[in-house]
Amino acid sequence: MSYDLSLLGWTASRAAELPAGTVPGRVARVDRGAAEVITEDGQHHARHSARVRRASAEDPVALPCVGDWAALRPLPEGRYELEAVLPRTTAFVRGGVSRDSRGGLSGDGQGQVLAANVDVVFVAEPSMHSTDFADLGRIERLVALAWESGGTPVVLVTKADLFEQGLDDLLADVHAAAPGVDVHAVSSLRGEGVELVREYLEGSRTAVVLGPSGAGKSTLVNALAGDVVMETQQVRAADGRGRHTTVHRELIPLPGGGLVIDTPGIRRIGLYEMHEGVDMVFSDIDELSARCRFHDCGHDSEPGCAVLAAVESGDLPERRLQSWRKLQREAVWMAGRTDARIRKEQQNRWKIIHKEMRRSGRARP
Structure with missing residues (x-):
């Protein structure tokens, strides 16, 4: 072929x-x-x-x-x-962050590229029923990484056919968690929203689908391809979730043009070398910060903090401020780990060079 x-x-x-x-x-x-x-x-x-x-x-x-x-x-x-x-135009990179036995952050400061040269990052978040709402914190994290990758994030609230009531309210919450990002409800089994997704893949554009196990990522890829190109498993009746099926990332060229990368389910994904991604996903907090009394306000207990005032008035959910604090701390921590790793690698290189220089000096007659 x-x-x-x-x-x-x-x-x-x-x-x-x-x-x-x-x-x-x-x-x-x-x-x-x-x-x-x-x-x-x-x-x-x-x-x-x-x-x-x-x-x-x-x-x-x-x-x-x-x-x-x-x-x-x-x-x-x-x-x-x-x-x-070859040089990448975009790269979705996750950091090696995990929790240690004491509940703190741990990691080696190294990253892993999940997908490269991607134009669109589909963040798939399942909405099974009214007692299992979308994980807004996970959406914020993945959207921040998507912005940082250089791709355009799009949030897909999947399995919308299984959501019993309040879908419009859920979509509004997701919009608030991802300012400036397109949000669509999708039911791959019914074909609802699939054509909207396909519009992002015109020509030779490439997308990656990211989300937890059971989000219907492979089912969506099959719907886009018009054929079974990725294996899927049935949704459990007890909790509406599927089991993990995809065990590798794979690039699928679509018959109508465009390409999509299916990925295994993500349980937790660390930030890596974050510059503007967190600021972009929390642009509402960034705008409020401009009205704080102090330009370096940490939005903790400072007087005249516009962000805290917005939380108190109900204009800004407290959950969102807590999520901002968490991602900011992790981004700063990862930056320190990355810098430390780079310094260590540079030191090792110089040690090797100096060792070779001393050895060469001893070898001279």
């Missing part, structure tokens, strides 16, 4: 970055030490070159991921080696 790479997002600017003697391919799936890559002449299994292995050992962010454009070096018998990852 042959592919028109322009329909997969290949452009003249990317072609100018291609090393001599290599051919372009887009990563559809990754395995340990190798990747499934789509080229003009079909899909191939390409092992990582030594150069790629060294780069990813130093920094996991350099590891090839789904959505990447790669430079492939032809080998005998029609095989390819993944020689290099």
